[in-house]
Amino acid sequence: MEHPIMLIDMQSFFASVERLYHEIPSHRALIVSGAPDRPSGVVLAVCPRAKSRGIQNGMRLHEAVERCPEAAIVPPRMQRYLETSLHITSILEKWTNLVEPYSIDEQFVDLRASIFPSLQENPSASARGIQQNIFEETGLHARVGIAASKTAAKTACDLFAKQAPGGIFLLSEEKIKQEVWPLPVDKLFRAGKKMTVHLRNRGLQTIGEFASLSHLEVRRRWGIHGQVLWMNAHGVDYSPVQKHSAHGKRSIGSGMTLPRLYSHPRELRTVLLELTEEVGFRSRRRGLRGSTVTLGLQGPSCGFHRQRKLSAPTANTSLLFEEVLELLDEFWDLSPVQRVHISLSSLETDLDFALHLFEPPEKQLQRRELDFVLDALREQYGKTALLRGSSAGAGSQALDRAKKLGGHLR
Template identity: 40%
Template sequence: MNERGKKTIFLADCQSFYTSIEKADNPEYQHKPLVVAGDPSLRSGIILAACPLAKKYGISTAERLGEAIRKCPDLTIVRPRMQHYIDVSLKITEIYNEYTDLVEVFSIDEQFLDVTGSLSLFGDPVSIASEIQQKVMSQTGVWIRIGISSNKMLAKMATDIWAKKNESGIFVLPPSDIAALLWSQPVRSMFGIGSRMERHLERLGLHSIGDIARTPLPRLQDKFRSHFGKKSDIQAEVLWRTANGLDHSPVKPETLDTPPKSIGHMMTLPRDYVQPAEVETILLELTEEVCRDSRRKGYIGSVVTVHCICSPHEAPTGFSRQMKLHDPTNRTEKIYETVKKIFYTFWNHMPVKRAGVTLSGLMDDQLYQLDFFEDQERSRALEKVTDTLKDRYGQAIIMRASSLTNAGQALERSVKIGGHYK
């Protein structure tokens, strides 16, 4: 597979990652159906991960916790520990780095490895995959499945379609076997195809991956234009290339170091917020998080976007609007002024159930514009002190009085990562 310039790419996937960690840390859970779920009293009460035993009851990720309990009354429910999961994921990355320096994080539980240059050191691809598997299991208690092929797309499908179902957890998909192995699979098995797209493709007479692959690209684009509209040529080509196993994207270790295009935070509220003062509290907390992240990463921004979703739940309304700042900044007070201006311009006074703030148009924070009428250095120094305190002692060490009201969520969010408990 690595002859004539062919690469050898792995896609390593952690089986039921969160629940595997919980079972490794708590042996008493080993033979019990277990899920990791958000707080059932809040809207985040959904299944984040289900172990294989729980899945046998028909429980699936993103299902509501109440529905899962009805399927399995004896279900063991564990709150997420996001920081711990991140730490284990980093540990697994360290293990991968023992075999290659070309490791690209795809998600918290999936990573691409280019082991082309490692074959002469560690052996054939299957031997390397098996050795990595055993090392990850012995050091973390997590079982990984590895798809192997000549590019990232094929490795991903090798994992999803075969390695996840094999007892060994390893599957090799050589490019020469695409027609025999991949093309007979239903379109829903192809990477990037959800249930909705599957229905569209079947209406076009495309039932298998081979149906897409064997259709000449111009003909496929004609089909897409007639069904999806004039701007669907790129979508058709992406699916055609995927079905034919064509992917020239390299495994890029620096993916996480790529400068961000924007910095933002969203929050689903524990209840509908009706009073303007309540919503302002949330918007201020979100603005503070965005600005603190911007300062920590060394950016100022010139465009502020406010996102808002309102009730009723059966027919939600809302908006996502932006405004350009006169001067780029990452100062909380300055950005909050713009956030409020946007919110009150577009809010329809319906109860707010979700809100977000995003800063974009980013640039180096050393390029800020001086203001003759304001002591910016003093303001920047003050925010640096508060940032340092929060970094050292936690976000709850210092906060605004409004965050201690019933509307405030800063204290609750200080013990969470990505909306889930650390």
């Protein structure tokens, strides 16, 4: 293989990190749950031993305990996972300058940028060396998919390396037809449930049957999305491994699962204001503003995901919250809510602040200045140094969220 690209995937990452930290024996099943003391909690991550007992991510904790009562149950610590992920990045950067984080537990590696040209000659041996290096420094096991493109490397890792002896699989161009094409079409990378149903309804049951169509026919029937899937089926991906590609932002959002069902408008507005404040703060800190606000609510008997285009791009908390409230009033039917999410998209840099004609300039400038003063105080003294009066009332989650990272305890 002339230009090998690897996807490094950490095996059962959250559970493995917790096992090492808590020194839980390898023979004992382990479950990571956001609320270990609540039977209604949800399973976030499990080790292979727990998986063998039928426990899956997203399962209710009480059901998982029934299947494996002897399992150790621990809460997630996102800060620990982030620090470990960054440590793994630093290990990979000893092998090559081109390392692209794909997720918290997956990273692409391009050996062409290595200071050791010989690493490209035997990518499987290089993968074993990387695995050993990671294990020696972290105690964690890595699986490696190797191919000529990022998409093919991801396919190699997800579909084959996880079952391969040693956790390494090299997917050559010839092997794509031999190994990938006979698989069911739902195994195609990024196919999605709806697209899978659509392809099957067209009589396309395997990846190979879809790949055998001409690219012109695929483009005519399914547009650009279909063309990308067709390229995935052939292992074609022209995107390079980029060191800083994870830094780009399409949107900035914040959401949470509520500790109980919320049905009172005042309580729900309190939480939505706190989330809007977080979105505004993060946008301003990155020097960004946006022109599309999205609100999502989910409950046992309701759910919607709606967005509104702003008259002018902004990162101001008050203006964003006005739009959030309009979406809430228009689409919420007062059914109990369990999960909420807010995001700001259509982002642009906030370097050139332009006044608009529909409000006095003094008020616009005061609002902008107030945002940055509050941001500075919170940066220096913490997020809870200044709270709105509504956060002292029922339904507020500001103090609880300040103790967490990514929705979980730090």
